[in-house]
Amino acid sequence: MKAPVQGTQSFSRTIHLLDLISQSKAPPSLAELKESSGLTRPTLYRLLASLEAEGLIEQRSDQRYQLGVRLVSLARKALAENDIRRLAKEQLLRLRDETGETVHLAVPSREELIYIDKIECEEVVRMASTIGTRVPMHSSGVGKAYLGAMAPAEAEDLIRQLDMAQITSFTNTDRTVLSAITQKVREDGYVFDNQENEEGVVCYGAAILDDMGKPAAAISVSIPLYRHTKPTEQYVKPLLTCIANISQRLGYRPS
Amino acid sequence: MKAPVQGTQSFSRTIHLLDLISQSKAPPSLAELKESSGLTRPTLYRLLASLEAEGLIEQRSDQRYQLGVRLVSLARKALAENDIRRLAKEQLLRLRDETGETVHLAVPSREELIYIDKIECEEVVRMASTIGTRVPMHSSGVGKAYLGAMAPAEAEDLIRQLDMAQITSFTNTDRTVLSAITQKVREDGYVFDNQENEEGVVCYGAAILDDMGKPAAAISVSIPLYRHTKPTEQYVKPLLTCIANISQRLGYRPS
DNA sequence: AATGAATGTCCATAATATGGACAAATAAGG
DNA sequence: CCTTATTTGTCCATATTATGGACATTCATT
Known part of the structure; x- marks a missing residue:
């Protein structure tokens, strides 16, 4: 080895x-x-x-x-000493309340992201089993949002290292397409994911920026397909407000 | 090394x-x-x-x-399960050894607590409690310790919902008195219970805090009245060390 | 620009981790 | 109950790896 x-x-x-x-x-x-x-x-x-x-x-x-x-x-200590998780909590709860949907928080670890928090659309007592779950860059809302917030050259480097595994029948496995999506995310500031990571679930994702303007985490609002009826605006606006607030708490100053 | x-x-x-x-x-x-x-x-x-x-x-x-x-x-797998019991086990055994008395671990469930572990002392002593038993907030050491670790406003809300049933002839059934006790626990960091939950048994209780500083569980050291002869210090000091250790393992960081 | 301190890297050597071979325990078969 | 097969566990000579003294680089201070 x-x-x-x-x-x-x-x-x-x-x-x-x-x-x-x-x-x-x-x-x-x-x-x-x-x-x-x-x-x-x-x-x-x-x-x-x-x-x-x-x-x-x-x-x-x-x-x-x-x-x-x-x-x-x-x-547990790693979770507890994670600043982003602590700073984001309140905002994530608000985002959940505003959208009525499940909210995820993911941070990068090597070439993947790891969920470190999940706010369920219904109240749940015990710790969500998705916390700690690894999620690929190319197939998830949080992943693509994260890529879109990276410096273009770094994003390209990272894309080259990805395995581009087929997760669902909707998953894009083409690096060129992923690059194009990344470019679009860079312009829009958010991404829409159509069941690429889980069949029957769509999501909107956006990245949180740190004081250096680099992506530190990403959040997503996940919606069961059958319930995905509201106009995009109704999900995206609260999402963008949410990431702006958290980024600001992290020390990011939009220029 | x-x-x-x-x-x-x-x-x-x-x-x-x-x-x-x-x-x-x-x-x-x-x-x-x-x-x-x-x-x-x-x-x-x-x-x-x-x-x-x-x-x-x-x-x-x-x-x-x-x-x-x-x-x-x-x-991830282990986090999703209820892991307080596992995290606490070693420390509870130590507390039992240090005090020589029976130790209980309880977690909240609605307006009560449920014993999820019990470490028996050497000498066989009849005590009503077993794992799975529900125990009221107002009449038990673990309950009052738990109340004292909650945010004051939340504790008051919870106290208002309690039934304040008379469990033994020693049980306090007055909400105002319970509020005062809760305030004292908040200051002391532990509680002494004089047979309020079981005749002939006194106990010392203290709460375990999670990463957000909120109470996650409570433990108690129960002593048959006839054997309750050592100075308070001898029970409380190991108890406080024990809850500090478990809280720390849960991600709590004293500030 | 010169000096000192902190941070980072190289590589010969000592020390460690490795896995083939062997032993013990357990299960299967006669 | 004994023999054989299979699984589980251990030893230890050797090759490979990890170690840390020495050196290099970067950064801060005068």
Whole structure:
């Protein structure tokens, strides 16, 4: 396995293994992990043992592995110390109330975005399962909004690195088309996504800018297709007001 | 540095570094990390680079490091579940050991609380409570602790909705008195309950705070009256340490 | 412009992680 | 109940990796 950074192969491998456990549908057994990771038995044992020693995973009574409390604790801290999430909360609630639809907040991590908040259109008590979900740049409203707020050259670089996977039957998988969309987003300041990330759901997305005018996050208003009847204006206007407010709180000053 | 598991020194070191970052009051600079970790400059750079490459940390515009959202993605599955119980378990066991008494963990459900965990003390003592039992706000240690951690206005709203039922001959059924108790809890950070929920059992209660500083749960240390001989300090100090630890794991940062 | 401090990188070497081979435990078959 | 097959777990010589002293670069200060 290649290490993205020189001198960290074992760390990279171990985190990759943690990711496999995290992405599994059900808590995996040793044999399943051996299969999916392609690691040799002794290596797998050592990596699992070190993950367990650090409390990042736990071995259940049936020998299968699940995420450990240490990881949960770290993740909660990561959420808590995220300034954008804190500064955006109030505005997102308002956007939800104004549109009556579900609102997402996503921040970049490597070549993807990760949802760090979700305000449901109906009140829900427990933490939404979408928080922490990775979402591709090319197939989501937040992704395309984010691309459109990047410096053109950087956006092109990033687009070149994307896998352009087909998520739904509506997903655009053509880089040239994505570049054109990105250009349009740059002009409009928002994007409309037609079921490219989830069948039956359309959304409007826009990016939040930091004090340097660079995109720091993106938000989207998701609407079930059957309910998508209001004029565009009714979704876009509150959305643009919302991102303007949050960007301002982040220190952005429109020039 | 010794590695807890053979053949994982570098992983262990890197996670330890991640932990240092997570425990810092404010996002640390490179110099601060060099100081606190004791690592040499090149090693520190490599470990930070690999953490950043994996998205586990992020370098802010002021060069300081903070936890990355990839952690949220890795912990997604575990975050969605009700994880307070898991996060608290270890700390509750410690509290039981330190006080030698039975410890309860309760979360809110409408205008009541529900016990979601109970750590029994060594000596078998008959106590009515079991996991899943509902417990009133006004007559229990956990309930009054929870009220005292709420925003004053919200607490008053909630008190107005309570039925103030007489549970034992000691139960206070006066809302005005409950308001006064709530105010005291707010100042003290804990509450003492004298048999208001169960005859012959007194308890000390305190609330667990989430990342927004709002109460997420409450814990209590219950003591049979005949054995309640130690000074208050001996119960309260471990209790307060315990809630501080759990709150911190939930993402709460004392300001 | 000169000096000092902080930040960043290189690379020979020491130390670690690796995985083939072996052992133990468990399940299947006679 | 014993033998064989399969799965689970461990050891350790070796190759590969991570390490940190030394050096280079950048930035701040005089």
